[in-house]
Amino acid sequence: MPKITALILAKNEESNIRDCIESVQFADEVLVIDDFSTDSTKEIAESMGARVLQRSMNGDWGGQQTFAIQNAASEWVLFIDADERISGPLAEEILEVVKRGEKCAYWIMRENKFHHNQATHGVLRPDYVNRLFPAAGSYVTGYVHPTIVTPYPNKKLNHIMYHYTYDNWDQYLNKLNNYTRLAAEKYKEQNKKCSFIKDVMFRPLWAFIKVYFLNLGFLDGKMGWVLSVNHYFYTMNKYVKLYYLYKDNGKL
Template structure:
C-alpha cells in the first residue's frame, strides 16, 4: 500500500498588504492548504483573498503578533505548517527543498530559513540582515509561539531543528513611509513588552540605544556597503528604537497618573 503524501498548510497574517500578498500567495500555491488571518484590512487585501480559489481567509482582530499567529496556527488542518509573512516569497528551488524535506526527514520538528532582504526590488547585501534566520516550516504538534514576546514572536520547538540551503525572499522595504511606520509600530509594541516586564525608562537609554542601533547596523554590520539603502535602513531601525524609548516613557507616565488618580 503506498505511503500517503504528507500535507502542508501555509499560514499568513495580513493587514493592508496589497502589492505584496499576491506574490506571496502565488509562491505557496504548491501546498495543500492556504489560510490567511486578516486583521480587517482596508486596502483591498481581504477582498483579494476572499475571491482567491485556493485561500481560506478569516478576519480576526489584531492585539499583537504572538496572539495573532497563535490564533492562525490553531486553524491549520495539517501538522506540517509553513508560516510566512505577507511580504515573503518562496522561490522555485525553495519549493523543491521544502517538498523534499517534508517527505524524507522524519526526525526534524522545525526548520530555520535564511532570508534575502529586498530594498524595493534590490537585494540588501549587508545592513545587519546577512545572518538573519527564522523558523518558517515546523510541525504544529511540536511547536508553539511563546507568550513572553508580543513582537518578533519566538517559536518554542520540542525536538530537533534543521536548516534550509535555499533562502526566502523578503520584500521588507516598500517605500520610506511604509518602512518607517513599520519600525515605529514595532518600537511601540516592544515598549509594551518591556513595560510588562517592569523594565524602566532612563535618559541614558534614550540617548545610547538609538545611537548604538545605527552604529551597529551601518558600521559594524557593514550597512555602508549597501550605500544609500544601508543608510536609510540603519536610520529607520534606529528610529524604531527611539520610538521604543519614548513609548516606554509614555507608558510609565500613564501608569503613574493612574496610580495617583486612585490614591485616597
C-alpha cells in the same frame, strides 16, 4: 505524504497577497488569517483557492499565529508573511524534507529586497527565521517580536526566501512608529528599567555603530547610511517612549 498548510497573516495586503500565494502553490492548503482587511485582500485570497478566516489581531502577533496553527488542516505548517516569497529551489527543498518525515523545526534564510534599491548588510542583512515545523505541540508567544515554540530539534534549510521590505518611506516610518510603541509597552509590562543617559542617549549610538560598521552597513552606500541612521532613531524612540511611559504615562 504528510500535507503542508501555508499560513499567511494579513491585513490590507491586496498589493502582496496574490504573489505570496502563488509562491506557495506547492502547499496542500493555503490558510489566510485576515485581520478584517478593508481592501480586497480577502477576496483575492479566496479567488486563488485560499481558505480565509477573519480574526482581529489586536497587536498580539503570537496569539494570531497560534490561532493559525490551531486551524491548519495539515500535519506540517509553513509560515510566510504577505510580503515574502518562497523561491523555487526552497519549495523543492521543503517538499523533500517533509517527505522524509524527520520532524524538526526548520529555519529558513530570508533575503531582504527593495523593489528599486539594494541593501544586503547592516539592518537588512540576511537572517534565519523559524518557519516550517509540525503543527502538533507548537505555539507562538510574544507581541512585537514573537517566538515560535516547538518540541522539535532545530535545523536549517539551504535555500532562501525573499522578503520585500517596504514599498515607500511612509510605510517604513509608520511601521517604525508602531513598533517602537509596541516595544515600549512590552518593556513596561516586563518592568524593564530605563535610564535616560544609558538608554536614550548612548544605546542608540551603539545601535548605529553596530549596524553601520560591525554589520557592514556602509557597504550599501547611501541606503546603508539612511537605514543605519533610522536604526539609531528606532532605538532612541523605543526608549524615549518607555522613559515617558514611566515618567507620566506617555503624556507630554
